[in-house]
Amino acid sequence: MNSFTEENYIKAIYKLNESDNASVTTNAIAEQMHTKAASVTDMLKKLFVKKLIHYQKYRGVTLTVKGEKTALNIIRKHRLWEMFLVEKFNFKWDEVHDVAEQLEHIQSDKLIEELDKFLNYPKADPHGDPIPDAKGKLHIQKSKMLSLLNVNDNCIMTGVVDHSTPFLQYLERCGLVLGNEIKIKEILTFDKSLQITVNKKNSLFISNDVAKNILVTLK
Amino acid sequence: MNSFTEENYIKAIYKLNESDNASVTTNAIAEQMHTKAASVTDMLKKLFVKKLIHYQKYRGVTLTVKGEKTALNIIRKHRLWEMFLVEKFNFKWDEVHDVAEQLEHIQSDKLIEELDKFLNYPKADPHGDPIPDAKGKLHIQKSKMLSLLNVNDNCIMTGVVDHSTPFLQYLERCGLVLGNEIKIKEILTFDKSLQITVNKKNSLFISNDVAKNILVTLK
DNA sequence: TAAAATTTTTAGACTTGTCTAAAAATCAGT
DNA sequence: ACTGATTTTTAGACAAGTCTAAAAATTTTA
Ligand SMILES: [Mn+2]
Ligand SMILES: [Mn+2]
Ligand SMILES: [Mn+2]
Ligand SMILES: [Mn+2]
DSSP, rough: OOOHHHHHHHHHHHHHHHHHOOOHHHHHHHHHSSSSSHHHHHHHHHHHTTTTTEEEETTEEEHHHHHHHHHHHHHHHHHHHHHHHHHHHHOOTSSHHHHHHHHHHHHHHHHHHHHHHHHTTTSTTHHHSSSTTTOOOOOOOOEGGGGGGTTTTEEEEEEOOOOOHHHHHHHHTOOOOOEEEEEEEOOOTTTOEEEEEEETTEEEEOOOOHHHHHEEEEE | OOOHHHHHHHHHHHHHHHHHHHHHHHHHHHHTTSOOHHHHHHHHHHHHHSSSSOOOOOTTTEEEEEHHHHHHHHHHHHHHHHHHHHHHSOOOOTTTTTHHHHHTTTTOOOHHHHHHTTTTTOOTTTOOBBBBOOOOOOOOOEEEGGGGGGOEEEEEEEEEEEEHHHHHHHHTTTTTTOEEEEEEEHHHHHTTTEEEEESSSSSSEEEEEHHHHHHHEEE
């Protein structure tokens, strides 16, 4: 089928297109994949021949329907495995990424079907990201950044933007984990940092940068 | 660390040495790996540089202590994953091999530790093969081929020699699965085929070739 | 709109793992 | 102990994926 490398490129293109929704540039892919632009160009030629991307020299790329299907299947596997590790194997949400990065490439339809069943068909992964269903359908929740809310707004934490280990560990130390209730007590005019309460109890300050990376839905 | 390919070669050398206990030949490895002798020679040079094998030109190879440790860890992972698939994911014993062949290469100590715990530290895999412990210790059960027993001997099925899908499916159809009691009713002098009962109930005939591939321990 | 800066592609080389064909070493039979 | 058969290694080539340096195209700036 597709090699691990091809799968990782396809996933990278999907992710880059997801944020922008514009055609993805060679340099952006190179940065995402930690390779050089020249290597990306070589791979784009290959993916084009396999009809996984639309590609014209110097014009950037987008995924074809086939490519998007492929991407969604890899993302589905990645997120199901992350969920599995957290729910069944006592991994923390900051420990799952590297292992899921390997597990997402395992080829076995039965395995993924059983994994999904075993987890009771979860809708989101440990970071609040939606899990595509077996047909590649992605049910997107409409959440917003905590930094966009106002004083006295009350919300539930549903996701994170940054997935880095230090950030996730910091959040956990503050009790800022998925499902918890966050109420905004005050927004400092000086630097837009926030005073919040978590589950109506512990009050704490977080920077605006932190708030930008927390996703919530209003109650 | 080691590439998937290197890991598969190391495992192949371990398995070939396990049966013979003699030094392993280039051609034997080539056959096991479904490659050509020239490719094997290239890889042997690489494994030698990495101090995973003892190797002298034209003299065959054996694993070093480091190589054997590596092999046992891969086999441990392979067998634990097979157990997991059968116990938790409704795989049959003839369906697990290909997926375990992929999963055995996933790198994560915590994952394997949790997997072992989750399965309650199993001693053998779905085919009755022993699972090395975290230190690489392998507790070998002393079983023998069913074909070596005599009339009226009573035994428990503990393993299989051949692991092929058709053979395993055939055994399952006959009720010949691990843990069942087998009693030898008659051995035909003509072709050494056996009449047996399984769990004191269904009586059936099996060829001597089949009996050679069934491992048992006397009651 | 033409020069300068940036991005992207090409050219050529390297690594890993594979192959075929040919050479070298070992083994077997007399 | 030869000689012929077999096994193993070497030589040289190829595919996948990567890199650096240079050329080509696009975008920016003035
Ligand atoms: Mn990956
Ligand atoms: Mn995630
Ligand atoms: Mn394998
Ligand atoms: Mn097995």
